[in-house]
Amino acid sequence: MENVQQTVYVVGHKNPDTDSICAAISYAALKRKVTGEKYKAKRAGQVNPETQFVLDRFGVDAPSYVSDVRTQVKDIEIRKVDGVSKYISLKKAWTILGKNKIVTLPIVQEHNELEGIITIGDITKAYMDVYDSTILSKAKTSFSNIVETLEGEMVVGDSGECLTCGKVLIAAANPDLMENYIEKGDIVILGNRYESQLCAIEMEAKCIIVCDGAKVSYTITKLAEQRGCTIIITPFDTYTVARLINQSMPIGFFMRKDNITTFTQDDFIDDIRGVMANKRHRDFPILDKNDKLVGMISRRNLLRARKKKLIMVDHNELTQAVEGIEEAEIMEVIDHHRIGNIETMNPVYFRNQPVGCTSTIVYQMYQENNVEIEPKIAGLLCSAILSDTLVFRSPTCTPLDKVVAENLAKIAGIEIEEYAKEMFAAGSNLRDKSAEEIFYQDFKKFSAGNVTFGVGQITSMSTEELENIKNKLVPYMEKAAGLHGVQMIFFMLTNILEESTELLYNGEGSEELLKEAFHVEDPGKSLRLKDFVSRKKQLIPAIVGSLQKD
CATH class of the missing domain: 3.10.310.20 (DHHA2 domain)
Structure with missing residues (x-):
């Protein structure tokens, strides 16, 4: 598995207020600057009108929504496997599987949309259990696949053409007997005997495959062109060609395309574990939101699932936290409320201060880390303090909240009383709300x-x-x-x-x-x-x- 740095989400409580959103954005920005690592603000509910006014005023986008922080498919190793076309040969598919040490190959359409899958078992079965001499034509095998599989050269014919009828046979008898079993559209495997080649073309064979790298005469070449007979020369002997030729069939003829079990990157591990246990195959395709192939996972991948990493801001009660918090790894808690009932598996950084606003604490942490507060962050933090303290009227407001808000207002370039009226007016405009x-x-x-x-x-x-x-x-x-x-x-x-x-x-x-x-x-x-x-x-x-x- 790649050692990819995991993003830490900074999340406020459900039904977030201005402090919850602004503290998350500001603290995530601080953590990125201090550590150089990936921290991203998220929200566990809808943005209210007051908060939206604040975000718009300072030109900041609202954090993206997260409804559940249980482990998802995106949190585990997804094996990157390139999808293949259904037209490639069984031999080529077998080579790809062996080279990548995998047992399942996804088959995709032109725009990477999943069309089917084929496994090592499917290829083995196709090779071992098929005794039909007309199978190449039933599978609509292309001549390009035959040339590639036999490592041959096309002397006459169109490599893009596909077989639609006829059987495969070996011209081991003399020409007199050959006339009794060669039919129109057949593929004839033969050697360098001029008479056998001539007989096959005259009997309207669709293709002759000349073994051992033997040269084909000018006369035979011209006659094949006139009669529409393809000529392929291969360095392999007759026995080897007979063994290999079925491997030229396209995998689309044998792929599984119905009732394929797939998952998306957003599926939760808890939901897919039972599904995987009830299926016989080992690997499962993963699709993105547009049904495009992302890669494959197996049951083994579930053992290495990584819990989501979270920093909780402006709350520390389980009932207020985003769904699935019990399965996440809590890294920090930054809050100003009473200590609730949240539990962690390991010791965490827990900062709880009796101030009127979480954003006041975030401001202190900027100061402690000697990180300059840019105007838009100052605007967010100041807005949160004004909101939580009701412009210093709330009994939760402390002298520190007021001093911090006044400092932030200067950086943000706002006048507190005038700005607060605009903010509260935007937040209380609920006339048309349900x-x-x-x-x-x-x-x-x-x-x-x-x-x-x-x-x-x-x-x-x-x-x-x-x-x-x-x-x-x-x-x-x-x-x-x-x-x-x-x-x-x-x-x-x-x-x-x-x-x-x-x-x-x-x-x-x-x-x-x-x-x-x-x-x-x-x-x-x-x-x-x-x-x-x-x-x-x-x-x-x-x-x-x-x-x-x-």
Whole structure:
């Protein structure tokens, strides 16, 4: 297997917010500069309008989407095997198999689209089990294949022509007897006897194969041209020619073309392992998204599968991570939330700081590594801090967040208050969004003890807009609880200017939980909370604290 450097994905949480996306992009860029190795930002969900505004403002493309990080076919050794044409001979295919020490040869069309496969076993069977003397014509064997297989020379005829009828025979008898069994269209293997050559041509043989490198007279050559008879001269003797000639047949006649088991580069190893175990053959073609051949794999390749390598940013809880995280190799965790329930097989670099934003930590790491922050990266990091701290209004905001944001704003060339208004306005423009789109814009799952609950949040500067969102969300929340398998769902409608939140809730036990957490007798259909804007610092601790008491 080639020692190809494996790309490390830097990924935020599902339903990513601005910090999750911007921290991933910025940290991947830092790791590339510091190590010179391959680090690539990915996203585990859709980009919300606020984040898209930020990316557009600073001219940065959104990371590509990854839905599952289980090991895929692309993560294992794919043996690069060039596909061959169905018109090549059995002998040539056998030579290719032997030279490359493989047992299966993929057969492709002109644009590398898989047409069939042939194995050593198929070739052996074709050679050993065929006793039909007309098999060359049935297989539509080309004269070029015959010339190549017999290492011969075409004296008369068209090498591109194919046999369509006739049998193969050896002219071992005298011409008088030959007249009784040579028929029109036959291929006759013979020696240098003038009379036998003349007889075969006069009996309308399609081709005569002259053995032992014997010369053909001018008279025979001219007569063959007139009668449309091909002449091939070969250095091999009659016995060898008789043995070899069936190997000139095209592999397309013997290839397997129906019910071929193929896989794509994106298939998961877990899904294909069982399929491979139930098949008799050893090798399986791998196709790309356009059904073009990439290479071959075998069961043995699965033993050398490489887990995907990940760096988690802005989360460390299993319920918030991309699907398949349990099968990936976690390299680092960079986060500012509570320590969750993620587990790793080996020690990892884990950096968790009580600041308002993961991007603040990423900024520190740029400074620690003496890496200059370019303006577009500064813009991303600053935007993430403004978003997560609600322009320093959130109780999660620390003095460090504010200092870092102000430094980054200077590098990015933005004025904080003015830019923040534009950013939040872009993010809160949800008038035309469906309840589902709004709900998943910033939704996370948490667990405490045996209870799993979900919390979403929308921030806006408009009371009217929040009221419209509420009317959409209330009927949708019951459906959402069933989709995610959570006992309770809470949704924060946060007014940035008023620094207040209206908390919607749904699910068995959610009302009693709010009574306990916020010391209220009757939360009503929703709970209004003043000086309350942070999910991480204010809501989650209150809910988890009450659950732990229970």
